[in-house]
Amino acid sequence: MGYDAGFDLVPQLSQSPEDKTLWTTFISKIQDRYSSDPDVEFKQNYIEWKKGEHPLLPYSGHKFMRFSSKISGRCEEVEEDLIEVARIARGVFGKRVHWWSELCDDFGVYGWKEVNESLKAYDEVEEPEEQEDTPKLFTIQTIPNKGRALIATQDIPPGTRIIAEKPLFTMKSTVPSINLLETPISQILNSLPEHQKSQYHSLHNNYKGKHPTVCGIFKTNALPCGCDSPVGGVYLTISFINHSCLPNTHHSWNDLTKRETIHSTRLIKSGEELTIAYATEDPSKLRQKKLKENFGFTCTCQLCSLSPRKIKFSDRRRGEIQALDNSIAYGGKILTDPTGCLKDCRRLVKLLEEEYQGCSQALEARAYYDAFQICAGQGDQARARVMAERGYKLRVCCEGEDSESTMQLKALIWDPSSHRAYGMSSMDWRSGRDEVPEGLEGDAFEKWLWKL
Numbered sequence: 001m002g003y004d005a006g007f008d009l010v011p012q013l014s015q016s017p018e019d020k021t022l023w024t025t026f027i028s029k030i031q032d033r034y035s036s037d038p039d040v041e042f043k044q045n046y047i048e049w050k051k052g053e054h055p056l057l058p059y060s061g062h063k064f065m066r067f068s069s070k071i072s073g074r075c076e077e078v079e080e081d082l083i084e085v086a087r088i089a090r091g092v093f094g095k096r097v098h099w100w101s102e103l104c105d106d107f108g109v110y111g112w113k114e115v116n117e118s119l120k121a122y123d124e125v126e127e128p129e130e131q132e133d134t135p136k137l138f139t140i141q142t143i144p145n146k147g148r149a150l151i152a153t154q155d156i157p158p159g160t161r162i163i164a165e166k167p168l169f170t171m172k173s174t175v176p177s178i179n180l181l182e183t184p185i186s187q188i189l190n191s192l193p194e195h196q197k198s199q200y201h202s203l204h205n206n207y208k209g210k211h212p213t214v215c216g217i218f219k220t221n222a223l224p225c226g227c228d229s230p231v232g233g234v235y236l237t238i239s240f241i242n243h244s245c246l247p248n249t250h251h252s253w254n255d256l257t258k259r260e261t262i263h264s265t266r267l268i269k270s271g272e273e274l275t276i277a278y279a280t281e282d283p284s285k286l287r288q289k290k291l292k293e294n295f296g297f298t299c300t301c302q303l304c305s306l307s308p309r310k311i312k313f314s315d316r317r318r319g320e321i322q323a324l325d326n327s328i329a330y331g332g333k334i335l336t337d338p339t340g341c342l343k344d345c346r347r348l349v350k351l352l353e354e355e356y357q358g359c360s361q362a363l364e365a366r367a368y369y370d371a372f373q374i375c376a377g378q379g380d381q382a383r384a385r386v387m388a389e390r391g392y393k394l395r396v397c398c399e400g401e402d403s404e405s406t407m408q409l410k411a412l413i414w415d416p417s418s419h420r421a422y423g424m425s426s427m428d429w430r431s432g433r434d435e436v437p438e439g440l441e442g443d444a445f446e447k448w449l450w451k452l
């Protein structure tokens with residue numbers, strides 16, 4: 001006996017980017033909630049609850065119609081999960097989630113025949129998404145002194161997503177010696193198709209003779225899967241992007257789509273090389289040292305080729321950027337002198353704009369997020385909202401709408417008071433979200449915004 005209950009998603013999701021983003025948001029919330037639950041298994045193509053009739057959630061949202069189970073005697077404990085998953089789904093899909101229960105004579109929107117067909121499709125292999133309809137915006141070419149490189153085949157406007165690539169594999173690389181990764185990397189490579197294995201072996205190795213080949217290739221090409229992440233990913237296309245200290249693209253890990261994305265940060269002309277920054281924002285000598293040691297080349301980019309006098313100026317500016325960054329983040333000024341700290345954020349944005357010639361969207365977005373926290377911390381929702389809006393626009397440009405940081409900022413625009421810092425320091429600057437002064441423009445607006 002017992003009864004069936006669960007929820008249907010009505011209408012079903014399409015394969016549009018918007019629906020994909022919604023589904024990845026939902027799946028990531030499910031991961032947060034259930035990743036340590038021993039009764040929930042994250043399989044290759046779907047998530048399985050080992051309770052009741054083993055309800056499933058696929059990783060491809062367009063295949064999903066229903067999450068349900070029979071609830072009875074031995075299956076009773078699944079009810080709590082059905083309700084919890086429906087609650088999370090409602091937070092993402094709103095009224096598209098139709099809860100039903102046979103107990104209330106509601107049998108759901110879809111018929112069992114179509115639901116069972118959809119369940120069968122969970123295990124069907126999908127066409128690789130890499131082959132999107134949009135033509136590639138670049139080719140791979142060998143160029144003097146740099147080896148292989150990605151070259152733009154057309155003008156690329158700023159804010160364009162040029163690549164969203166899945167890693168060939170990822171690997172935690174916090175080991176005392178990189179050589180310890182030889183066995184785990186070799187095991188992964190052996191499980192890959194031959195052509196991918198040989199593509200991996202054809203990647204550049206800057207550590208020939210110093211480390212086992214598979215480790216040298218990993219060290220030369222892996223990019224961290226997220227800021228400060230101990231996990232690195234290797235990519236078959238992104239690995240051909242060379243370095244510049246003034247790069248024309250930004251790379252970032254999208255944890256929702258599990259891809260590394262490359263976005264143009266300025267107009268890139270057809271024929272121009274695409275570049276990312278391998279080294280940090282250090283002054284020239286330290287940068288050059290790191291590039292030489294880790295990647296075996298002397299950088300001759302636009303910045304490194306400036307006259308000694310101009311390089312000195314840039315170094316001084318980078319020094320000031322680092323000092324401001326540290327003092328805002330760790331100096332305690334945010335509590336003792338919030339107005340001064342806000343001015344520091346403004347100075348930081350200005351220096352970043354100058355030093356990176358308007359192409360440091362991610363760094364600037366971080367400075368605006370700092371400014372957001374200062375204002376939110378003082379109960380000032382109006383200024384906090386403007387800071388979130390500016391940070392959001394910058395993040396969209398360099399990471400896209402579907403990055404977690406972008407989505408967080410978007411949510412903060414709507415409700416600055418939802419941030420944990422809200423009112424934490426005082427409510428001395430108290431203002432409502434809609435109290436941004438109207439009619440102020442240009443300098444007058446900036447004066448209000450930064451409390452000058």
Ligand SMILES: C[S@@+](CC[C@H](N)C(=O)[O-])C[C@H]1O[C@@H](n2cnc3c(N)ncnc32)[C@H](O)[C@@H]1O
Pocket residue numbers: 145146147148149203204206220221239240241242243244294295296297298299300301
């Ligand atoms: C991740 S690979 C980039 C692709 C590489 N050019 C190739 O042929 O496979 C990194 C290596 O590319 C070269 N490289 C990258 N940026 C460079 C630059 N700005 N100048 C000279 N060589 C560079 C260095 O040999 C570095 O170790």
